[in-house]
Amino acid sequence: MRGIAADPEGVASVIVNGVPAAITRVAAAASTAGVAKGQLAEGEVEWSAEIALDSGDNQIVVAVEDESGEITESAASSTITYVEVPVSFNLDTVRGRIVGLSYTLTPTGYAQHLIEHELATGSQEVFDTLWAAPESSCFRAVEDQFLYLQHPTENVWELRQYDLGARAEALLFQIPSADLDPGPDFQPWLYTLRLECDSNHTSAYLLVNYVGDPNIGFEKARVLEIPLDGSPIEILTETDTGVPEPWVATDIALTAETLVAQQNFVGSPKPLTSISLADGTREDLTPGLGVAGLALAPALESDRVYVATLQGVDEVDISVPSTRNISEVEAGSPVGFYQVREVAIDSANNRILVGDSDLDAVVAVDLATGERTKLIARNVGEG
Incomplete structure (x- = not known):
């Protein structure tokens, strides 16, 4: 001041x-x-x-x-x-709240907190510091459990749980290094492990990316099914190496019976993919239509997937398939999306919620008009 x-x-x-x-x-x-x-x-x-x-x-x-x-x-x-701004968040539509991680710059450096934000009142509860990678976390709303990965030592990955009601942290189990081992020609890219879970499933799902030639980028993807009862971890699906145009997922989102995956769009965008939770079978959701974005939120019951991009928010109609930008803003807009961390569909309020770390804000996008307004922010305009 x-x-x-x-x-x-x-x-x-x-x-x-x-x-x-x-x-x-x-x-x-x-x-x-x-x-x-x-x-x-x-x-x-x-x-x-x-x-x-x-x-x-x-x-x-x-x-x-x-x-x-x-x-x-x-x-x-x-x-x-x-306010704390949980730009990486999980939406709980039943209780009308978002739960996620915020980063705040303090005189001694950045501090991370687990935040519960009530949508109706704007009130917040600040929980403990977990030091979890935002992409490697998810929330089971009914159980009030925040799950996240930690990497305490080399070759050791832990799946941990934070109980919001008890304010208690616990180790669920370690992920065997063999489950993450991609083979001799690849190295895991451990900065973007994507973890998905909810209260409707008894397993969590983890997307791991791998690099071979550093000049090419991601060349292999593996999706692990992690039973939360401690049963053995299984590979749900992974890249078929050696084929001309291999499937390489860079993001996943959990639905009732499938995972929706976005593919690596280096070179040109690829179709969205559906991954069966039952047997790992993959199927193109948008055959012939490439989709590229920063984060995605599926609404398969209405044949829609919403994707945040640098140009706006794309509504992908998977029944056609086709795409249209429902919220486009000019370059340099104070509510442009440049570092999207999360996208969620708030059906009760007919809007999309977008967490952006560059804005340090959670922005609401009206599905009818495309208007963007600040929902949680320290300093951002409207437009």
């Missing part, structure tokens, strides 16, 4: 919520980048202070002490509403 204080006797100090502020006086102000020469009058000082904010409303009170020792206890006051 920063501001300007003045007193005829001269300002000796400024205190913000009990924290002494740094002060810039007229002589120093003329040589600083923050205050132009002549901007401060005699007797004025510019002050700045770092204040830790809690989630919700924060009362800020500024006290000023003059050179004679007299203190004005409430020289200025304001209320600041602070």
Whole structure:
């Protein structure tokens, strides 16, 4: 926080919520980048202070002490509403909430928190720091369980669980390294492990990508079925190497009976794919139509898949198949999507929710009009 204080006797100090502020006086102000020469009058000082904010409303009170020792206890006051922004989130349509991970820049570095945000009221509950990769997490709403992967040591991956009701963390089990081993010609790309789960399934599903030639990018994908009762992990499907145009998935989304997968679109976009949860059979959802985006949300009951892209939000009609942009904005728009982390369909409110880490916001896109509005944000416009 920063501001300007003045007193005829001269300002000796400024205190913000009990924290002494740094002060810039007229002589120093003329040589600083923050205050132009002549901007401060005699007797004025510019002050700045770092204040830790809690989630919700924060009362800020500024006290000023003059050179004679007299203190004005409430020289200025304001209320600041602070929110955490879980740009990587899971939508719970039954309870009307989103649960996910936020990152906040603090004086000592970034802090990660697990957040529960109520859609109706905007109230938030902040849980513990888990240090989970956002893509490698999912939420089982009925059980109130947040599942996530951790990589404590080399060649060891753990599937862990955080119980929101009990505020307790527990290890479910380790994933055997053999299940992640792609063979001698590939290396796992461990930065984008995609984990999917919900309360309607007794297994979680993990997408792992692999690279061979670093100049080519992803050359192999494997989807693991991970039974949550601890039964052996199975390979649901994986790339058939050696074929002319191999299937390589880069993103998956869970539906009632299938996973919907987006393929690697380096070179040219490929069709969306359906993966049967029963036997791993793959089938093109959009034959002849390539689909490329940053994240996807399927609504197969209405023959739709929604895909966030740099150009907007595409509605893919898999019955035709065809695609149309339902929310296009000009380049440089304050609500453009540049680093999408999550997309979800909020059917009750006829909108798409998009989490974007570049905006540091969750944006609501009206399905009827395409209008974008901030749902959760620290600082973003509308349009």
